[in-house]
Amino acid sequence: MTLNTHETDFDRKLNAKPPVELSVRDLRIAYATSRGPFRAVDGISFDVQPSSVLGLVGESGCGKSTVVKSLMRLLPDGTQVDGEVLLNGQNVLAMTDGALRKTRWNKIALITQSAMNALDPVICIGDQIIESIQAHENVSRKVAWARAESLFTLVGLPTARLREYPHQFSGGMRQRAVIAMALSLNAGLLLADEPTTALDPIMQDQIMSRIRAIQDRLHRSMILVTHDIGLVAENCNTVAVMYAGKIVEMGPVEQVLVAPEHPYTIGLHNAFPRMLAEGEERPPLISIAGGLPNLLNPPSGCRFHTRCPFATDRCSAQEPPLREVQPRRSVACHHAGQAVDFRRRATNPETWATAARGTS
Amino acid sequence: MRAYILRRLLQSIVVVFAVTTIMFFIFRIVPADPTAMMVERGMSEEARQALLKEWGLTGSLGTQYVSYIKNLMVFDFGESFFYKKPVWDVLLPRIVNTLWIAVPGLLMGAAIGAGLGMVVGWSKRGSATERSGILVATIIRGTPSFIIGIALLAIFSSWLGWLPGFGMGDANGKTGIARFLQGDFLIHLILPVLAITIYFLPENLLLMRSGVAENRTEDYIELVRAKGVSNSRVAWHAGRNSLLPLITWLFPALAETIAGIVVIEIVFSWPGIGRELVMAVTRQDFPLAQAAFFLLAVMIVVANFAADLTYGKLDPRVVYR
Numbered sequence: 229m230t231l232n233t234h235e236t237d238f239d240r241k242l243n244a245k246p247p248v249e250l251s252v253r254d255l256r257i258a259y260a261t262s263r264g265p266f267r268a269v270d271g272i273s274f275d276v277q278p279s280s281v282l283g284l285v286g287e288s289g290c291g292k293s294t295v296v297k298s299l300m301r302l303l304p305d306g307t308q309v310d311g312e313v314l315l316n317g318q319n320v321l322a323m324t325d326g327a328l329r330k331t332r333w334n335k336i337a338l339i340t341q342s343a344m345n346a347l348d349p350v351i352c353i354g355d356q357i358i359e360s361i362q363a364h365e366n367v368s369r370k371v372a373w374a375r376a377e378s379l380f381t382l383v384g385l386p387t388a389r390l391r392e393y394p395h396q397f398s399g400g401m402r403q404r405a406v407i408a409m410a411l412s413l414n415a416g417l418l419l420a421d422e423p424t425t426a427l428d429p430i431m432q433d434q435i436m437s438r439i440r441a442i443q444d445r446l447h448r449s450m451i452l453v454t455h456d457i458g459l460v461a462e463n464c465n466t467v468a469v470m471y472a473g474k475i476v477e478m479g480p481v482e483q484v485l486v487a488p489e490h491p492y493t494i495g496l497h498n499a500f501p502r503m504l505a506e507g508e509e510r511p512p513l514i515s516i517a518g519g520l521p522n523l524l525n526p527p528s529g530c531r532f533h534t535r536c537p538f539a540t541d542r543c544s545a546q547e548p549p550l551r552e553v554q555p556r557r558s559v560a561c562h563h564a565g566q567a568v569d570f571r572r573r574a575t576n577p578e579t580w581a582t583a584a585r586g587t588s
Numbered sequence: 589m590r591a592y593i594l595r596r597l598l599q600s601i602v603v604v605f606a607v608t609t610i611m612f613f614i615f616r617i618v619p620a621d622p623t624a625m626m627v628e629r630g631m632s633e634e635a636r637q638a639l640l641k642e643w644g645l646t647g648s649l650g651t652q653y654v655s656y657i658k659n660l661m662v663f664d665f666g667e668s669f670f671y672k673k674p675v676w677d678v679l680l681p682r683i684v685n686t687l688w689i690a691v692p693g694l695l696m697g698a699a700i701g702a703g704l705g706m707v708v709g710w711s712k713r714g715s716a717t718e719r720s721g722i723l724v725a726t727i728i729r730g731t732p733s734f735i736i737g738i739a740l741l742a743i744f745s746s747w748l749g750w751l752p753g754f755g756m757g758d759a760n761g762k763t764g765i766a767r768f769l770q771g772d773f774l775i776h777l778i779l780p781v782l783a784i785t786i787y788f789l790p791e792n793l794l795l796m797r798s799g800v801a802e803n804r805t806e807d808y809i810e811l812v813r814a815k816g817v818s819n820s821r822v823a824w825h826a827g828r829n830s831l832l833p834l835i836t837w838l839f840p841a842l843a844e845t846i847a848g849i850v851v852i853e854i855v856f857s858w859p860g861i862g863r864e865l866v867m868a869v870t871r872q873d874f875p876l877a878q879a880a881f882f883l884l885a886v887m888i889v890v891a892n893f894a895a896d897l898t899y900g901k902l903d904p905r906v907v908y909r
Contacts, residue, residue: 346808350902393904
């Protein structure tokens with residue numbers, strides 16, 4: 229995809245911004261509820277190298293969106309957030325309000341899902357984009373508007389439509405507008421929180437190839453939050469798999485998706501259709517029975533043991549730490565050494581059915 | 589858009605026509621005699637009949653109605669029974685007097701109310717600002733306008749003696765706009781305007797507050813925060829969106845506030861149209877009362893119309909068909 233736009237000096241200045249390095253250390257997030265703290269995220273650590281894309285996957289409610297919001301400190305008042313979010317070494321969680329305001333959008337920008345409600349319904353889209361520019365850059369409205377036009381061209385929208393309102397856009401167009409807005413200051417880190425979830429498959433593909441093309445050109449660091457393994461395979465360098473507020477497996481995409489070691493990753497892998505080699509028989513799609521545990525009262529030991537077909541007594545008694553099994557590859561499972569055997573047994577639907585019976 | 593305005597205009601005419609008709613019959617059905625006041629002063633039966641004839645109250649209800657409508661077409665409401673002057677000569681100066689207290693009072697009530705509502709709505713949930721704001725606004729909203737007026741009178745006029753609380757001050761022989769541009773008049777203006785402001789403010793505050801409190805949890809607010817704009821700018825977005833329901837309520841409410849203004853005019857002996865209307869009804873002064881009610885009906889219809897048009901200006905999603 230070509231992305232030839234008419235660049236202004238301002239565009240060139242912003243495009244020269246370097247990508248940032250993100251390092252998250254022992255992040256713990258607890259929402260305040262009337263029944264006590266809800267530990268949505270419980271001690272996770274990960275890194276995003278400059279210009280690389282990290283995929284954050286897991287089922288709904290596993291805490292992945294919470295992680296993303298915490299990186300910009302967008303969680304509701306009263307939420308307890310501990311740990312460190314280091315952006316080129318600066319801890320976002322310890323910033324003053326003024327410093328935080330300068331960091332938002334300038335260094336980290338957000339592509340939200342369901343662009344349906346993500347835009348202010350009564351302000352024209354162009355004004356919403358230049359609002360983000362003028363909040364950080366001392367430029368005239370004219371220069372900011374020219375920048376908004378470049379961005380619209382970049383995401384494949386006609387510049388005349390900058391004057392329109394969100395309700396005049398289709399879902400796909402709104403998503404593009406939200407992406408254009410996220411790119412307005414060419415932040416060094418982009419957080420894409422399920423950017424295509426609300427769209428049909430054709431539009432999903434268009435949006436993702438647009439994001440990839442922009443990524444190829446601007447080399448941003450990025451976190452892609454999704455529950456779609458396919459998107460991770462196509463777009464990410466590394467992947468972190470989350471389950472019930474913890475990272476259970478992390479490593480380079482080609483390793484984690486081809487040879488998963490944690491039973492949960494193996495289960496996720498079985499639950500998605502994939503491309504088949506010629507002559508290969510289509511394996512059955514197997515879903516993981518049961519649901520996420522209640523985080524107000526999480527299970528003892530490994531949080532996945534209640535749904536895991538390979539769980540042993542040790543799993544319910546002792547929590548497995550996230551251990552590095554190879555360089556840049558970590559797994560949180562007591563039985564990670566048996567992964568080859570697990571993967572073989574996991575292709576049999578009966579294996580998962582037994583686990584489901586065990587829990588019910 | 590043009591077709592919409594035209595259709596709304598026709599609808600408005602029908603509404604006003606219906607109101608005037610209902611009004612006409614209500615005044616005729618009421619078993620009261622407008623000549624009673626004169627008779628008490630020793631008027632003979634012959635003179636009474638002559639008066640009734642002069643006032644056009646002799647013929648059948650049908651013929652009375654026809655001539656009433658005919659006159660209405662050219663906005664002729666006849667002569668006031670009481671003042672013996674054309675109705676408009678009595679009402680026009682009263683309307684001007686009322687506008688002097690109503691316009692600033694309502695504007696300030698709406699603006700200050702919306703502003704405070706914004707602050708209360710944006711304050712932390714369960715904070716002292718939120719709780720005291722809601723409490724005070726609710727108490728004032730529940731207070732009848734005459735209590736507000738009397739309280740102001742008692743404090744600033746009687747007790748402190750800072751401000752006059754009766755009438756409009758001396759005209760000093762001046763007429764036209766010069767009559768109103770005197771220090772004495774402006775001092776007399778303060779308390780009634782304050783009373784209307786206080787009376788109108790709480791509803792605006794509460795509506796704005798609930799709008800802002802609702803909007804602040806919307807997804808778009810989160811994105812605005814993420815953009816790194818100032819906190820007050822984020823609040824502005826929530827406020828801008830909360831104006832929509834406020835405006836729909838505001839214009840019709842302006843018209844309904846007339847009731848409160850009538851009372852405030854009476855408390856401060858302000859020679860406005862509301863006070864005049866009440867007196868006209870008690871005096872059985874049909875032409876004057878009918879004209880005053882006609883004006884109120886027109887005001888309410890115009891207010892609703894204005895609300896619709898403003899709404900379209902504020903919300904791009906509104907389409908006129």
